[in-house]
Amino acid sequence: MKKVKEELPFGQTISVKGANLWYGDFHALKNIDIEIPERAVTAFIGPSGCGKSTFLKCFNRMNDLVAGCKITGKFMIGDVDIYGKTDVNELRKNVGMVFQKPNPFPMSVYENIAYGPRTFGIRKREQLDRIVEESLRGAAMWDELKDRLGKSALGLSGGQQQRLCIARALAVKPKIILMDEPTSALDPISTGKIEELCDELKTSTTIVIVTHNMQQATRISDKTGFFLLGELVEYGDTEDIFSDPKDERTERYITGRFG
Amino acid sequence: MTNTKVKEKIGRSAFTAAAILCIIAVVAIFAFLIVKSVPAFGKIGILQFMFGDNWSPDRLDSYESPLSGYYGIFTMIVGTVAATVGALLIGGVIGYFTAVFLVFFCPEKLKRVLASVINLLAGIPSVVYGFFGVVFLLPLLALFAPNNGTGLLATSIILGVMILPTVVSLSRTSLEAVPRAYYEGAVALGATHTQAVFKTVVPAARSGITASLVLGIGRALGETMAVVMVAGNSPAYPHSLFNSFRVLTANIVMEMGYAGEVQEGALVATGVVLLFFIFLVNVVFGAVSNRAVKTSAKPKKERKTSLAGVRIREFFGNIAYKLKAPYIGRAAAIVAGCFTGLALLFVVGFIFVKGVPHLIGNGYLVFGKFEFGGSRITIFPAIVTTLMTVALSLLIAVPIGVMTAIFLNEYARKGNVFVRIVRGAIDVLSGVPSIVYGLFGMITFVKLFGGSSSILSGSLTVSIMLLPTIVRSTEESLKSVADSLREGSLALGAGKMRTIFKVVLPSALSGILSAILLSMGRVVSESAPFLYTMGSVISATPHSYTDSGATLAVALYRLAGEGWHINEAYATAVVLIVLVLALNLLAEWVAARLNKKLTGDKK
Numbered sequence: 001m002k003k004v005k006e007e008l009p010f011g012q013t014i015s016v017k018g019a020n021l022w023y024g025d026f027h028a029l030k031n032i033d034i035e036i037p038e039r040a041v042t043a044f045i046g047p048s049g050c051g052k053s054t055f056l057k058c059f060n061r062m063n064d065l066v067a068g069c070k071i072t073g074k075f076m077i078g079d080v081d082i083y084g085k086t087d088v089n090e091l092r093k094n095v096g097m098v099f100q101k102p103n104p105f106p107m108s109v110y111e112n113i114a115y116g117p118r119t120f121g122i123r124k125r126e127q128l129d130r131i132v133e134e135s136l137r138g139a140a141m142w143d144e145l146k147d148r149l150g151k152s153a154l155g156l157s158g159g160q161q162q163r164l165c166i167a168r169a170l171a172v173k174p175k176i177i178l179m180d181e182p183t184s185a186l187d188p189i190s191t192g193k194i195e196e197l198c199d200e201l202k203t204s205t206t207i208v209i210v211t212h213n214m215q216q217a218t219r220i221s222d223k224t225g226f227f228l229l230g231e232l233v234e235y236g237d238t239e240d241i242f243s244d245p246k247d248e249r250t251e252r253y254i255t256g257r258f259g
Numbered sequence: 260m261t262n263t264k265v266k267e268k269i270g271r272s273a274f275t276a277a278a279i280l281c282i283i284a285v286v287a288i289f290a291f292l293i294v295k296s297v298p299a300f301g302k303i304g305i306l307q308f309m310f311g312d313n314w315s316p317d318r319l320d321s322y323e324s325p326l327s328g329y330y331g332i333f334t335m336i337v338g339t340v341a342a343t344v345g346a347l348l349i350g351g352v353i354g355y356f357t358a359v360f361l362v363f364f365c366p367e368k369l370k371r372v373l374a375s376v377i378n379l380l381a382g383i384p385s386v387v388y389g390f391f392g393v394v395f396l397l398p399l400l401a402l403f404a405p406n407n408g409t410g411l412l413a414t415s416i417i418l419g420v421m422i423l424p425t426v427v428s429l430s431r432t433s434l435e436a437v438p439r440a441y442y443e444g445a446v447a448l449g450a451t452h453t454q455a456v457f458k459t460v461v462p463a464a465r466s467g468i469t470a471s472l473v474l475g476i477g478r479a480l481g482e483t484m485a486v487v488m489v490a491g492n493s494p495a496y497p498h499s500l501f502n503s504f505r506v507l508t509a510n511i512v513m514e515m516g517y518a519g520e521v522q523e524g525a526l527v528a529t530g531v532v533l534l535f536f537i538f539l540v541n542v543v544f545g546a547v548s549n550r551a552v553k554t555s556a557k558p559k560k561e562r563k564t565s566l567a568g569v570r571i572r573e574f575f576g577n578i579a580y581k582l583k584a585p586y587i588g589r590a591a592a593i594v595a596g597c598f599t600g601l602a603l604l605f606v607v608g609f610i611f612v613k614g615v616p617h618l619i620g621n622g623y624l625v626f627g628k629f630e631f632g633g634s635r636i637t638i639f640p641a642i643v644t645t646l647m648t649v650a651l652s653l654l655i656a657v658p659i660g661v662m663t664a665i666f667l668n669e670y671a672r673k674g675n676v677f678v679r680i681v682r683g684a685i686d687v688l689s690g691v692p693s694i695v696y697g698l699f700g701m702i703t704f705v706k707l708f709g710g711s712s713s714i715l716s717g718s719l720t721v722s723i724m725l726l727p728t729i730v731r732s733t734e735e736s737l738k739s740v741a742d743s744l745r746e747g748s749l750a751l752g753a754g755k756m757r758t759i760f761k762v763v764l765p766s767a768l769s770g771i772l773s774a775i776l777l778s779m780g781r782v783v784s785e786s787a788p789f790l791y792t793m794g795s796v797i798s799a800t801p802h803s804y805t806d807s808g809a810t811l812a813v814a815l816y817r818l819a820g821e822g823w824h825i826n827e828a829y830a831t832a833v834v835l836i837v838l839v840l841a842l843n844l845l846a847e848w849v850a851a852r853l854n855k856k857l858t859g860d861k862k
């Protein structure tokens with residue numbers, strides 16, 4: 001009766017061809033092609049409202065939640081067409097997300113991190129304990145938090161909350177992590193910690209990060225894409241984009257002449 | 260994974276089914292009202308029914324043969340309008356000035372006490388007010404009245420006191436929502452505190468104050484038991500302050516227990532006329548309860564209001580102007596504030612002083628076993644009945660209500676027709692007066708279960724009544740859960756069901772729990788829906804849901820009406836008040852407490 005579904009092998013690269021997206025009548029993304037390499041940090045920059053978050057949310061299909069949102073084009077993660085016959089939950093397990101504002105659940109630190117693994121059927125206490133520790137170590141906060149695993153996550157500082165959210169995303173062992181301006185609400189020290197974290201995580205995970213801050217893009221990313229009014233104007237190695245932009249609009253933006 | 264998919268499907272269907280049940284409830288009530296009243300309207304004639312002033316039904320009248328009784332309810336229409344106006348003159352005016360007092364002239368410490376006293380007293384059962392009318396107000400009025408005190412004045416006073424909490428708390432909200440700049444601007448121009456309040460701030464809050472009065476009118480129109488206990492109930496015009504008269508709700512209560520065929524139809528038709536009035540009030544004032552309250556918080560956005568609405572608003576908004584002296588206004592506010600606090604405390608205090616000694620001194624009263632033919636009274640069966648009713652009605656209403664709220668907030672897309680129908684159904688349910696539910700329950704559930712009243716029928720009836728409150732407050736608390744939490748859960752690969760049950764509902768728990776506690780209070784304090792669905796005889800302790808029984812509130816109505824066991828009645832009233840206040844206090848505490856827990860135990 002139950003059809004055994006073949007496990008789809010999600011890869012770590014993202015490849016998009018001819019992507020268009022509409023919110024109702026509003027054409028928010030226009031003909032975007034991009035190849036995002038595995039295990040590297042790719043940054044999206046651009047003035048606010050240009051569609052960076054919208055594009056990012058296409059990769060884990062969070063736009064499915066928006067009524068009236070229509071998407072065309074081909075989105076491949078590894079060899080999987082994610083808008084084909086893919087299980088959305090399985091996709092989101094493989095493509096984690098960290099949001100602009102930290103959003104820890106109103107539960108204990110431990111419960112927050114165990115939430116994802118439990119979703120996918122892990123119930124054994126020792127196994128969960130191990131995952132919690134690994135994830136917190138992965139987010140470089142085990143030493144900070146090991147004595148307060150049972151305390152509410154809402155009692156943590158903003159920076160700690162955001163790193164906890166990263167740890168929470170790591171707990172389901174994603175192959176890709178999407179970050180939407182993860183440091184825009186944080187102080188410089190917490191921002192520094194998260195940037196260091198990105199550097200460590202990219203040895204095993206593909207990271208796509210939206211940032212408002214061009215210094216941040218130069219500090220942490222290997223590739224950079226510049227968006228303007230729903231178009232991907234220019235995409236390439238970060239060094240090239242910032243030292244020798246091909247497009248005049250990119251140049252004007254990175255030299256601070258508009259946006 | 261397929262497993263998850265199945266769960267999602269089942270969940271979705273279950274939530275939708277709950278919403279459909281709400282619609283079915285409304286359709287059933289309206290179908291019932293139409294099916295039962297149309298033949299009566301036809302047989303009697305709409306005009307004769309509405310404008311005839313002779314009500315002397317013959318219970319043998321049937322639809323086949325010519326009528327021998329008379330079925331005109333005009334005296335009761337006049338009675339209802341008069342009692343409502345009277346309540347508004349007393350409760351509306353005092354409530355309005357009390358709100359002004361609370362916000363502008365009350366010392367901070369007293370303010371908190373007074374405000375919570377007023378809020379808590381909103382939950383006091385209407386039979387308790389009626390009982391207070393019987394034992395205190397009527398004897399007092401009889402000192403100078405030509406009769407025993409019953410009539411329009413007593414009714415207006417009792418209803419006025421009953422609508423005070425509604426008027427005060429909503430007026431207060433809208434007064435507090437007036438931007439501080441208005442007040443500061445006036446003071447900066449040299450106005451005194453009192454002038455600034457009456458000439459600038461109060462007029463700015465007019466629309467919200469009007470909305471509070473409209474809600475008060477709604478409450479007065481639909482009130483049954485308290486009125487029945489002090490109005491006298493003869494089918495006559497209220498031609499003086501002291502003569503026995505009857506309101507529409509009372510007509511239903513007085514006769515539905517033994518009505519014949521046409522008579523029963525005429526009683527349902529009375530309910531239809533009552534609903535029509537309630538509907539009219541809401542339309543005329545352009546303010547269907549909820550929305551009016553919400554817009555009142557934004558005084559700048561003027562709602563569309565009909566001419567009558569504008570007139571009334573000006574009348575109340577300008578009372579201070581009419582008096583030509585804000586200082587008289589201030590005095591009125593202070594007097595009204597003191598009156599409200601003292602009046603409400605007095606009602607409770609009087610009953611406590613009389614009732615507590617009997618409660619303590621008479622163990623048999625609370626824990627006794629009913630003796631057939633004995634002369635002693637025990638309310639133990641009533642306590643058991645009350646508990647059984649609370650349990651069953653919540654067991655029915657809470658799941659349906661919470662699931663409907665989940666459907667509305669988590670699944671429904673805005674503007675969808677089905678969603679609008681569900682919301683409309685819930686608005687309608689909340690506008691139907693409790694006596695109409697009682698009538699519906701008696702003619703549908705009781706007949707369905709073989710014709711004799713039972714706790715089951717009563718619980719079913721009251722559970723429909725509870726739906727709107729549960730749905731609305733659950734939806735409010737679901738709305739207050741940040742979307743970022745839902746996104747966080749979905750982004751981890753969790754399905755909708757897991758997100759709802761593990762993240763959203765736990766965060767909304769305090770709101771839902773306090774709604775449940777308030778609903779318990781409601782079941783405890785209602786009596787009109789139970790009288791003829793559940794029985795009203797204080798007899799043997801019920802053993803099952805098919806037995807009949809009387810809840811504490813119904814027992815109090817009976818004891819007060821018979822007049823033989825007045826001490827026991829006082830004691831019963833004390834038990835009722837304590838129960839309801841405890842539930843309301845607990846609800847407040849739960850809401851505050853859990854909210855604190857959710858916002859994090861810092862360090």
Ligand SMILES: Nc1ncnc2c1ncn2[C@@H]1O[C@H](COP(=O)(O)OP(=O)(O)O)[C@@H](O)[C@H]1O
Binds near residue numbers: 023028046
């Ligand atoms: N849910 C939505 N419905 C309609 N329009 C939206 C929605 N989300 C974003 N938009 C619009 O799409 C455009 C791109 O938004 P967004 O992707 O959030 O920009 P960015 O992240 O680059 O600041 C903006 O014009 C925004 O107003």
Ligand SMILES: [Mg+2]
Binds near residue numbers: 053054
């Ligand atoms: Mg954005």
